[in-house]
Amino acid sequence: MSGTVVALLDAPSSKAFGMAPFVLRREDGQLVVMGISELRGRPLDRALLDLRIRSGDALEVAQGPQVEGAEDAVAGWIGAQFLERLENLGEQGRILAAPLHRRIGSPASHGLGDRGYFWITGHARLMRELETWVQKAGHMVLQNVAQAQSRDLAEMMDWTLPESALTQAALLFTSCPEDREQQLRWTLRLRHGQGHSLDEEALLNELEHLRARLSSPTPIDDQLKEIRQPRDEQVYPRSREYSPTLGGSCYA
Amino acid sequence: MAPTADTVRFGHAYFSDQGREDELAAVREALEIAAGREALQPRRAGNDDVLRAEELLEACDPRPIYAYLGDLHPALGKVGLVVGRTWVASERLQGLSHCDSGGVAARCAGFGCLQENEVEKALLELSSPAPCDGWEQHFGVEVEQAYGGDAARYVRGETPALAALDEYRRRFVSHAEAQEIEDKRRLWTWEFRFSAAPTQEEFVAFVCTRNALKELNELRRKGWPELPENVAILGQQHDSLADAFSSEHARHCLGGEQLGGDQ
Numbered sequence: 107m108s109g110t111v112v113a114l115l116d117a118p119s120s121k122a123f124g125m126a127p128f129v130l131r132r133e134d135g136q137l138v139v140m141g142i143s144e145l146r147g148r149p150l151d152r153a154l155l156d157l158r159i160r161s162g163d164a165l166e167v168a169q170g171p172q173v174e175g176a177e178d179a180v181a182g183w184i185g186a187q188f189l190e191r192l193e194n195l196g197e198q199g200r201i202l203a204a205p206l207h208r209r210i211g212s213p214a215s216h217g218l219g220d221r222g223y224f225w226i227t228g229h230a231r232l233m234r235e236l237e238t239w240v241q242k243a244g245h246m247v248l249q250n251v252a253q254a255q256s257r258d259l260a261e262m263m264d265w266t267l268p269e270s271a272l273t274q275a276a277l278l279f280t281s282c283p284e285d286r287e288q289q290l291r292w293t294l295r296l297r298h299g300q301g302h303s304l305d306e307e308a309l310l311n312e313l314e315h316l317r318a319r320l321s322s323p324t325p326i327d328d329q330l331k332e333i334r335q336p337r338d339e340q341v342y343p344r345s346r347e348y349s350p351t352l353g354g355s356c357y358a
Numbered sequence: 359m360a361p362t363a364d365t366v367r368f369g370h371a372y373f374s375d376q377g378r379e380d381e382l383a384a385v386r387e388a389l390e391i392a393a394g395r396e397a398l399q400p401r402r403a404g405n406d407d408v409l410r411a412e413e414l415l416e417a418c419d420p421r422p423i424y425a426y427l428g429d430l431h432p433a434l435g436k437v438g439l440v441v442g443r444t445w446v447a448s449e450r451l452q453g454l455s456h457c458d459s460g461g462v463a464a465r466c467a468g469f470g471c472l473q474e475n476e477v478e479k480a481l482l483e484l485s486s487p488a489p490c491d492g493w494e495q496h497f498g499v500e501v502e503q504a505y506g507g508d509a510a511r512y513v514r515g516e517t518p519a520l521a522a523l524d525e526y527r528r529r530f531v532s533h534a535e536a537q538e539i540e541d542k543r544r545l546w547t548w549e550f551r552f553s554a555a556p557t558q559e560e561f562v563a564f565v566c567t568r569n570a571l572k573e574l575n576e577l578r579r580k581g582w583p584e585l586p587e588n589v590a591i592l593g594q595q596h597d598s599l600a601d602a603f604s605s606e607h608a609r610h611c612l613g614g615e616q617l618g619g620d621q
Contacts, residue, residue: 115599116569116570116597116598116599117381118569119382119573120381122572124568124569124597126598127598139600141597141598148541149540150433151466153405154433157405158373158433159378161373161374161375161378162373162378162379162380162381162383162384163373163384163436180597261579265572265576267568268568268594269571269594269595292578292584295587295590296591296594298590299590299591299592299593299607300594300595301606
């Protein structure tokens with residue numbers, strides 16, 4: 107299905123790194139929902155979209171890109187505040203910001219005012235990007251939980267993949283001791299909401315185990331080298347991105 | 359416990375009028391409501407058809423709070439609030455319709471088979487003002503005849519057996535099928551209109567996407583109170599509202615099932 111991106115649904119925050127469904131205007135003028143959604147491919151009433159934009163639940167995209175929306179196409183999202191916060195976290199922040207800068211510098215990315223940047227990609231591929239980022243941030247946090255910026259990084263992992271066990275471990279072990287019990291209980295509630303039936307002790311064991319495994323010396327340095335690439339290097343060559351003009355799949 | 363007509367709960371999809379100016383508004387306001395610190399208020403009408411339906415049903419003073427029995431409509435909010443059946447008690451029920459009253463007034467999509475001069479009659483025949491005595495029995499019979507008594511099928515939004523529906527809704531469904539309209543659920547999902555908000559104890563679940571969970575976690579870090587323990591947090595691993603609202607856990611909860619863990 108081809109068309110022009112006119113809105114992002116479920117408005118992602120300027121503080122977040124993640125994804126969102128999007129709305130495509132087909133050549134016949136019909137609006138359809140795209141993205142990882144049960145509503146995928148369904149028509150969307152213009153008045154309803156306008157209502158969602160007015161209420162802040164959708165972000166309007168002016169002069170959006172033309173895309174060929176593949177089955178699992180989704181909008182990737184990097185919030186402007188997320189990027190800014192990362193850059194204020196010293197060397198580690200700059201390392202973690204590097205792939206994000208390359209992403210938003212690519213021709214496939216589009217700015218949405220001071221809110222953030224989006225691009226159209228495949229869901230599985232984007233999940234891998236998010237997981238890789240969280241993994242790298244998680245290594246940094248769990249190797250230095252007492253470091254000042256580790257708490258900030260843990261919170262940014264939460265703004266990326268809050269349900270990741272690595273994020274939950276990072277948040278728990280960077281909490282101040284008096285808040286730790288409450289953080290553990292909150293994590294347990296979220297796990298229960300996902301249908302997990304573990305108890306507090308089992309959850310703590312799981313997160314302790316994760317911390318022990320990741321806080322020991324690991325090939326993290328190699329991973330860091332891997333992402334220490336010059337900012338102008340295109341990690342994702344243009345040919346692997348969606349092509350607005352070639353009419354192929356929107357992502358490699 | 360399998361859901362029955364007697365256990366199906368109410369769904370209210372919440373969004374904020376302030377969301378455009380304040381990113382966290384919808385989640386923060388929904389949190390305040392589910393925590394019992396603020397009362398759920400009638401929302402601004404999305405279009406004139408809703409107001410017209412309210413006028414025809416004499417349900418505009420005060421404007422009602424809408425909820426669907428067994429459904430969270432993803433087009434209507436950012437956070438889904440699931441509310442227990444006791445909401446209908448204590449004279450808070452203003453009225454009900456056996457489908458989406460605003461859709462009837464608008465004659466949109468599956469309701470498009472109605473002629474303009476049929477709207478008022480259809481709305482009145484498909485609706486009841488409070489106290490709506492006997493509605494539970496009526497709903498039970500409909501679930502029995504339309505779904506063989508399996509309320510989970512109603513909650514999943516399956517098309518009911520037409521013979522179980524009244525003449526108007528049979529027309530709506532037939533029209534929608536002839537027009538290949540996919541979103542048919544509003545043609546038979548029961549709509550409830552309330553004159554007052556649920557109490558905190560009546561909230562059962564807070565259904566949100568991963569993006570909304572990020573905001574909820576941020577609010578928690580900023581010192582907002584946590585959701586009370588009686589409110590489960592569901593849907594959070596989904597990236598789209600539609601998927602979160604129709605997730606297995608949300609549907610189980612809407613069906614009236616007790617969930618594991620903190621329930």
